[in-house]
Amino acid sequence: MKYATKLVLIIMMVAILGNGSNAAAYEPIRMDNVEQLPEWEMKNSSLGGKLLLSDSPEMVENDGILYQDKVEGNVRLFFYHVNAAKTAKKMDVILENKGTEVAHVKVSKSSLGGPGYAWLVVGKETMTSYLGKTASYQINIPPGGALPLSTSISETAVLPNMLINGIYDFTVDHPINVKVMMLPILEDAIKFSQTAKVLPTDECRLRGTFEGANRKLSSVDAYDPVLYKAIGITLADNEIDHYLTGVDATDGTKVVNYGNYGVVYQIEPPGRNSRRISYYLVPLGGYYAGAIGIHHPEVDWSPMATPRGKVYFGDNKQDFSFLGTYDKSESLSFTFSPPGASNLPVKLVILSQ
Structure with missing residues (x-):
């Protein structure tokens, strides 16, 4: 596998014409336009657990x-x-x-x-x-x-x-x-x-006790790489992927875990055996330095630093971290958690070959 930290490729996204039943036309989408990718619907399930967050x-x-x-x-x-x-x-x-x-x-x-x-x-x-x-x-x-x-x-x-x-x-x-x-x-x-x-506490009030420390994301529908060349899964943005709400046990006030720090995600991305599929992590909120767990029969390098080769990325809108290309994506899952000191959200980009 080869790894990169700067954009050197053009992602081709399918733009569906008409009702989607006809042939599709390809439109180039760069990583700096990653927010334009179709957002893939994921089922969000709580795996339980109590989170104590101390950051204020x-x-x-x-x-x-x-x-x-x-x-x-x-x-x-x-x-x-x-x-x-x-x-x-x-x-x-x-x-x-x-x-x-x-x-x-x-x-x-x-x-x-x-x-x-x-x-x-x-x-x-x-x-x-x-x-x-x-x-x-x-x-x-x-x-x-x-x-x-x-x-x-x-x-x-x-x-x-x-x-x-x-x-x-x-x-x-x-x-x-x-x-x-x-x-x-x-x-x-x-x-x-x-x-x-x-x-x-300080003005951010980023402390409290939260239910749902563990979260599972799984695809609602099967991913058809013919219809959708490239798609995205947004993490920790509080619109698509909501922040946990809880209580500051020291004074009883309701609080929000802005960024979902301490929440651990098990992500089962959509995939098809018929095509090789590549995965990328793209920072959307600014400076980001973390790691991700990769679970696949062919992987022995987990966890992977995001990014590799330097401490952080996100200061350039063309930054991304390549997570690998896999033949059997049904056997693939990721473990993700927002790292301390980093900015959220991020997007997992999926590109069929």
């Missing part, structure tokens, strides 16, 4: 609790914070068990990016690691006890203007309190969590 205040000037809530069952925690204080700090996530039985926490996937000054790099590294293979581990919290979600979160100092980004998937069999915190380096995190105050 994004720029943290004071010590305290950034987000907290009581959870049970299948949970994903996504946190994204920058140290905006004048001194070094540390991040930590404390799990508290206020019940009378041991709470068993099974962490199935985990990814920690940073701390780092290059925010797009941190977001991309976090997503690439998350979509790869990560080791699971177990935490057993005794009644009335408290333990960190991961000792690695607080191991490295977060210097001023550094970003730290984490994604953790876990299941828990009894209710526990999750506390995401920024605190002084020498402070004991568990003791700090017992008296720390919740910091006020």
